[in-house]
Amino acid sequence: MKHRIGLAMALVMTFLAVFALVPAMAEKTVITYWSNDRHDEAYMKEMIDKFNASHEDIEINMVIMTDDFENSILLAYDGGTAPDLIGQSVTLKNMVDYQAVVDLTPYIKADEEYQKVNDPFNHAYEGLNAMGESIYWVPSGMRSGVRIEYNKSLLAASGFDGIPATLDEYIAMAKKMTEDGAKNNPVTYGIGFTSSSPFERQLEMMAQVSGIYYYDYVNGKFDFSGYKPILEKGRELVKYAYPDQQGVDNMRAQFAAGSFALWGNASQEAGVFTNQFPITDFEWGVSPVPSLDGEIKGALQTNPNKGYLMMSSCKNKDAAWEVIKYFQSEEFLKGYLEGGYTMPITAYMDERIDKSKLGRMADFSLLEYESVYPAVPAVNLMGDDYRTVLWNAIMGYVDIDEAINDLNTRYNSAYDDDISFGSVKCLVIEDYNPLTPSAGTVTWLDK
Amino acid sequence: MSQKVDPQLRPTTRPPRPVDKRMRLKESGTVAAWVMLAPALIFLVVCSIYPFLWIFRYVLYNYDGIPAHTRFTGMRNLNTMMADTKFWGSVVTTFQYAFWKLIFIIPIALIMAVLLNQKLRGSSFFRGVYFMPTVISSSISGMIFTFIFATGNGVLNGILQACGLIGVPVGWLTDPKVAMAAVIIMSVWAGFGNYMLYFVTGMTSISEDVYESSRIDGANGIQTFFYITLPMLAPVLKVVLMLAITGAFKDYEAIMVLTNGGPGSSTNVMFLYIYNLIFGTGSNAARQIGYGALLSLVAAVIVGAVTIVYNIVAKKLDDVV
Numbered sequence: 180m181k182h183r184i185g186l187a188m189a190l191v192m193t194f195l196a197v198f199a200l201v202p203a204m205a206e207k208t209v210i211t212y213w214s215n216d217r218h219d220e221a222y223m224k225e226m227i228d229k230f231n232a233s234h235e236d237i238e239i240n241m242v243i244m245t246d247d248f249e250n251s252i253l254l255a256y257d258g259g260t261a262p263d264l265i266g267q268s269v270t271l272k273n274m275v276d277y278q279a280v281v282d283l284t285p286y287i288k289a290d291e292e293y294q295k296v297n298d299p300f301n302h303a304y305e306g307l308n309a310m311g312e313s314i315y316w317v318p319s320g321m322r323s324g325v326r327i328e329y330n331k332s333l334l335a336a337s338g339f340d341g342i343p344a345t346l347d348e349y350i351a352m353a354k355k356m357t358e359d360g361a362k363n364n365p366v367t368y369g370i371g372f373t374s375s376s377p378f379e380r381q382l383e384m385m386a387q388v389s390g391i392y393y394y395d396y397v398n399g400k401f402d403f404s405g406y407k408p409i410l411e412k413g414r415e416l417v418k419y420a421y422p423d424q425q426g427v428d429n430m431r432a433q434f435a436a437g438s439f440a441l442w443g444n445a446s447q448e449a450g451v452f453t454n455q456f457p458i459t460d461f462e463w464g465v466s467p468v469p470s471l472d473g474e475i476k477g478a479l480q481t482n483p484n485k486g487y488l489m490m491s492s493c494k495n496k497d498a499a500w501e502v503i504k505y506f507q508s509e510e511f512l513k514g515y516l517e518g519g520y521t522m523p524i525t526a527y528m529d530e531r532i533d534k535s536k537l538g539r540m541a542d543f544s545l546l547e548y549e550s551v552y553p554a555v556p557a558v559n560l561m562g563d564d565y566r567t568v569l570w571n572a573i574m575g576y577v578d579i580d581e582a583i584n585d586l587n588t589r590y591n592s593a594y595d596d597d598i599s600f601g602s603v604k605c606l607v608i609e610d611y612n613p614l615t616p617s618a619g620t621v622t623w624l625d626k
Numbered sequence: 627m628s629q630k631v632d633p634q635l636r637p638t639t640r641p642p643r644p645v646d647k648r649m650r651l652k653e654s655g656t657v658a659a660w661v662m663l664a665p666a667l668i669f670l671v672v673c674s675i676y677p678f679l680w681i682f683r684y685v686l687y688n689y690d691g692i693p694a695h696t697r698f699t700g701m702r703n704l705n706t707m708m709a710d711t712k713f714w715g716s717v718v719t720t721f722q723y724a725f726w727k728l729i730f731i732i733p734i735a736l737i738m739a740v741l742l743n744q745k746l747r748g749s750s751f752f753r754g755v756y757f758m759p760t761v762i763s764s765s766i767s768g769m770i771f772t773f774i775f776a777t778g779n780g781v782l783n784g785i786l787q788a789c790g791l792i793g794v795p796v797g798w799l800t801d802p803k804v805a806m807a808a809v810i811i812m813s814v815w816a817g818f819g820n821y822m823l824y825f826v827t828g829m830t831s832i833s834e835d836v837y838e839s840s841r842i843d844g845a846n847g848i849q850t851f852f853y854i855t856l857p858m859l860a861p862v863l864k865v866v867l868m869l870a871i872t873g874a875f876k877d878y879e880a881i882m883v884l885t886n887g888g889p890g891s892s893t894n895v896m897f898l899y900i901y902n903l904i905f906g907t908g909s910n911a912a913r914q915i916g917y918g919a920l921l922s923l924v925a926a927v928i929v930g931a932v933t934i935v936y937n938i939v940a941k942k943l944d945d946v947v
Contacts, residue, residue: 576890
């Protein structure tokens, strides 16, 4: 009997001890962060572990989501299971209209150290990370505009030593390399395209530097007619392409295996061809994209990236802000930028990183004509987006003129509807200059 | 002249006692039936009827999932649908896909079932092998066939070239003229094992005595198949055909992974088009839940109409046979 009483008392004591510990453990506020970046996972985890080990009050829980990022967030938000912080790969207007995100401006204004490192007020891009006076995320860096990555061996075998300045010469080069590659075993090709947004990765950017853009900022309307010469030349270019347009990683692997000579993508390829698909059998170069006539008439688009948004459903906003501060602290960003995960966007961080550690990222340094374009109003478009339609025109699935007319009609019709409904305003920049697109005076009209 | 009725013989108008009603219900099994049906009914209401009604209300709205953007547009979605050549193109593509799939999948499943029903050595093993694609997820099937059908370094082109059957690699996934063939090959591979199993099950119910009699009468294998197996499998065949037809009209997952409706719109079946509209994926710039809801209803009507037509034809054939 005594044994039983003793056992019972021991059990009670154990339960009490456990329950006494629970509140102490629960005091740590967990901040959940959803990201769709996979390339920086190792560094993020390492730094998060470091944070968690040194903080007794906050714990960061990073979840890497795969596809359908925005839909997943909105579904989670509706279901009451949204994370506290999310990566910036979302349509800001949708998130703001959904009242799902928090204006970070008060936090930013109250934190001088954060301002010093991140220079947020000089990197507030209307429609991209800011709306009016409200800033919803601040970029930690930027992705370069598209470059041409090329296989130096295949170029040399066809008598080339670099990327030409005009699109016609570029097509001729791809043609020559494909013809020469037919004698190789295995056969090699001049150029390769992916099935994942192929228009964006080369020809759209060649159009941009030629001064062609799909939104007419001066008149406040969509206009795709400028793309016609690009589409016509694109039809010629795809004749000399690797026969498959597979997913982007498959095509990167093909480029790394030497199956084709020319590949177009932005600065993330520095890490891809160094770590993910390391190129060891040949030297590869990086070059600016050619333009229609060799002249640069428009800016090449760069993308501010690696920002963090705070969800309005976050119950511990101050703790979440501490996490954002940590992710965008000098210590964190130094390692992130030197690791080549993105390029510096602020002069402050640019001065503090050891550029010798950048590796191939140095080849993607910003060109003088690279810039951030003002975000084009997101319209409630019915049907295929312009990149799909224009690529279909290049591939010959639809007529070029029909494609352009279709886009002009559908985009402007959706735009007019949205303006009349009041869900968007008409963006006009009367003093717009395609070489300095973000320098103009933005006007929002209710027309 | 009134007639006196014995009160004991007068029919009673008094309602039966509650206890009797309960007893009757209990004895008839009604309660037990409802209890057993309840889980299925609840799932039907929650997972099918409610979502259907939920989406039905957006048919007249422009709705992208964000309440602030929602607006009543009346008949506009309907007008858009009438002029939406891509949607009607996807309907035609769906019919083409279903036709070619059915043309191949049913005979292949039937032939394989007959062969595997011969009780030859290893037939159980092959039954398992042929059924295996059915349990592989559609997206995985799509990915596997992406590698098989790749133009430059695909397995299929490699084999065909090695055998000398083709000189130039075929653009299975990049040529609009042959992409549908690639999609059908994949879907037949993924689906025939399932129908084969139905046929095998149907054949096991055919009495061995019938086959024995036919053998005594001197029937050969082909005659046995056409005069014994096929007629006696008719009820199973009818069900399998209906499942195959409705299944073929609703296929889209593996197509999404394999071609995503391309090249161009050559493999864009209607449910893939609708999926991309509603979820704002693929090439759609914005989610079109309202318009997608309307197209879902129209697609359901199309599939329903095809099923009804099939049932009428099957019934008429029954009467003829």
